Amino acid sequence: MTKYEKEIYNIITDSTGHLTVEQIYLELKKKCPKVVLATVYNNVNKLWKAGRIRKISVENMPDRYDRVIKHDHLICQKCGRLADISLEDLTASLRGQIGEEFLFYDLKIFYICPDCRKKDL
Amino acid sequence: MTKYEKEIYNIITDSTGHLTVEQIYLELKKKCPKVVLATVYNNVNKLWKAGRIRKISVENMPDRYDRVIKHDHLICQKCGRLADISLEDLTASLRGQIGEEFLFYDLKIFYICPDCRKKDL
DNA sequence: CTAAATGCAAACTATTTGCAACGAT
């Protein structure tokens, strides 16, 4: 792991934020002002391919990055805010239903977050 | 519904293919050679906002469009191929665990498809 | 006649790549 790789990894795992590359870049620039966006992209991809971070794609949003420890996501359909949630593990049940092995699953729950619900009133 | 909107809707719902905008565009051009890509984007977005089609985002792939009838997806981690699968409905269980209402959920199962498994041998 | 839909080109966002310079073994 290189210096930037480590820094970026820490930024992602220290934050509860599900950061975009842009946000990681801005955060990293505080410590390393000369870093460029492409370096962040390169390192997040490297970390992702190595399975050290998780990538979260949601319709109409830039990709976000997260810890790998297993958990699900609650996503606000209005503002895109993403919250972690730990739901019952489905692995065994899914394996049974599918009838064969799989790598992993991804469960996203879409809702309207409290803030957006307020705004709608 | 305009002519193109209808055509695009039919292309999406008639296909089992989970088409990208590019594929929809190529398909539509067979019937309407003068249509441009932006029109496909505009109409797909319109249909999606109206809730008439479903958008599927997967890490590192262009968005794909699908019927709205509820079903889950099996996705090949290698080639991105997407297959429909009907799994047990989780709505009640999730509502119980979350403790509040949500809009819908999205469940994706990642695996290596038979074709890619063969290639790896 | 009016409002919405289309074609077209340009803009934009997110991301990747090529390459020269740099840094750490």
Place this chain on the structure above:
DNA sequence: ATCGTTGCAAATAGTTTGCATTTAG
């Protein structure tokens, strides 16, 4: 000395927008 990493700029992919023109009600 070598090889991977970085900075930088340019390229690419996917998507959206502005505007003049066409189409449909």
